[in-house]
Amino acid sequence: MSPVDGSVLWVVVDADYELHPYTSAYLASLRAQEDASVNTERTYAGRIALYLSYCVDHGFDWAAPSMRKLAGFLHWLVDEPLPAKGPRAPVKPRYRSKGTANAIAGTAFRFLRYCALLDESPVSAELAAKLYEPKELRHAPPGYDRGEDGQFSTVDVKTIKFKIVVPGYEYLTDDEIRQLLDCATHARDRLLVAILAVTGMRIGEALGLRREDMHLLASSKVLGCDVAGPHVHVRRRQNANGALAKTRKSRWIPVGEDIGGLYADYQWERDRVLEAADCDIVFVNLFAAPFGQPMKYPSTYELFQRLAKKAGFAARPHMFRHSAITRWRREGRPDHVIMDLAGHVSRQSMDQYTHASDQEKRDAVNQVAALGKSL
Template identity: 30%
Template sequence: MRIFQAVEVTVEKDEIVWAVVDDRFVLSEECRGYALWLAHSGRAINTQKAYQLRLARFLSWCAERGTPWEGLRFHQLAAYKASLEGLRDKSGDGLSGKTVNAHVTAVMVFLRFAVVHGLATDQLRATVEGRRHAVASLGPEGQWKTAPARLVKAREIKRRPVVLTPSQVGRVLEVVERPRDRLLVLLMLRCGLRAGEVLGLRLEDMHMLPDSGHLGCTIPGPHVHIERRSNPNGAWAKSPYERNVPVPADVCEVHAAYMTQRYASLGGNQPDALFLSMTAKNPAALGYPGLHRMLVTVGKSTGLPVRAHQFRHTAATGWARAKVDPDVIMALLGHRSLASTSIYLHPAQEELRSAIEETLLGKENRP
């Protein structure tokens, strides 16, 4: 039985991408083409890795069952979804509906690629192209469009974002004393930046003065510019649209402390990347693994399961609790639709309780 796995491979012009290989480390032409297409389709490196890991599971399942993926039928795709729903993680829990759907989505992206590029049979083409269409949704340029609905879909339980309480935020900031790490955390916690956006920042993006006219920037006040571009550390801004986010005074202060430390260590030879890994002899841009190690250390020190996106959730939820206009929250987060922002526009538990208790109190006081 052939077992497939996702690994980093070198393809054209010494380009390193995530791809699926078999148990003999053979990279098929279809998997090679798909890896290159995925790498150049505007997806972050972590997304590429996730898609390839899920594709490897699917191809291994097909090999185990003797099912050629090139001629996959609808009932076989449904059987694969059912197999995912039967999996158990280390704690003995099943995969969530959201995780199952993420696996199926990754498989469908590969199958559609195969159909478009003539790598599939007529049967797979009929399976993929026979899908129904979802309701129209607003496109990035303001136009209405239809999107293909999932052929198979697991039930999802919608959960509110997990955020840090004010006391938990205080505990995190108490243990993050190093200027670099503190700036990292504050940009996510105060400004709502994504991990990929923070790690992709360059010195030129940080406009920390009240007036940045000398830099050719007309935006008033301290702010940071977010721009999607290729970075040597693999960092990738999720949104293709540029935006700027104002920064508060405490972020400016920590940025100044960090830059003072950088110039003391490196002098005038400053790399472009804002956040550096200083463990190597030659400082390099801090990557996702370095950020993860830092957050693991913070989690151990505080006893909290700290994640990078949790800081972003905390910032957005704080803005919503402060009654900031949803359009403003959407712009700060870099969302293109209010539907993405709406997950933060829910009442807090204390607000729900207050509404009931105040209503009862009002009834009791009536003559």
């Protein structure tokens, strides 16, 4: 963590605590990207460290692995039990899924390909060329631009990977969201559920909200804001709890008057915890130590696990984002409006957030059946 501005930087060191220069360069290139998140940097640092450690333990040069060695790494990822989370050994060993192994190996491949582009790099261009192969994009997502001459019709895919079935993305119906609100016993938790459901913001963005971002009156001109109506600002900044908005571009999202009411209820609940008085973060710990400190993702994840157990169905923070974007698309909102609300930089990013409801699928089948009867 920087002593100057508090920003978090991730590095990889060897057994002698010496920086790995090529990993540092790669992680620095990630930070330079427009929509890079500190969470992405943390994840990639851990994956590359895992690859480098595997190379040391198995006695080969990380910069010059054979394709057989890389295949061995991929299979080791699923065969090797995961370390215990606590001091006690797990009753049943835990293993990585093939999808997780593909993601880790993919990060290692991107790292090697990046290193091959550097001057005086130990990674050869020949190795970098073997890591990926071109593949014809037969079924492009809706709105995908293949280019005037079809130059974007092929994509690079990893030459070594597990074949897996990609699971569908889950979302919550309006009725399920209402059930979760009913299951929340604290005003803070009801506000968090409502904020995620109404705004579609990422959980990192919600946990990074500050009280100065909550403009919940009809007019915010007294706060120096010309946006009319109640709304919430999403800004990328460093926060004590590690929460970070994914995109650097700030945005505001309109909300209803009900959010203002829920926020008022939460303020009354929060004011009873004296330790929270000096914290500017909206969502803080009120019911467990450290009191008054910003909520972090692990405790928030446990909160949604408890709500899901009470409600009787799966409910994770990111599912609210899928629900909001799906709702906006069903309502016929223009793509550029949805992109602005969601903080997306491309239309392709929205495709995974489109979900067909049971009724929509039923209506489509009935329409085809009616057409068949008329022939």
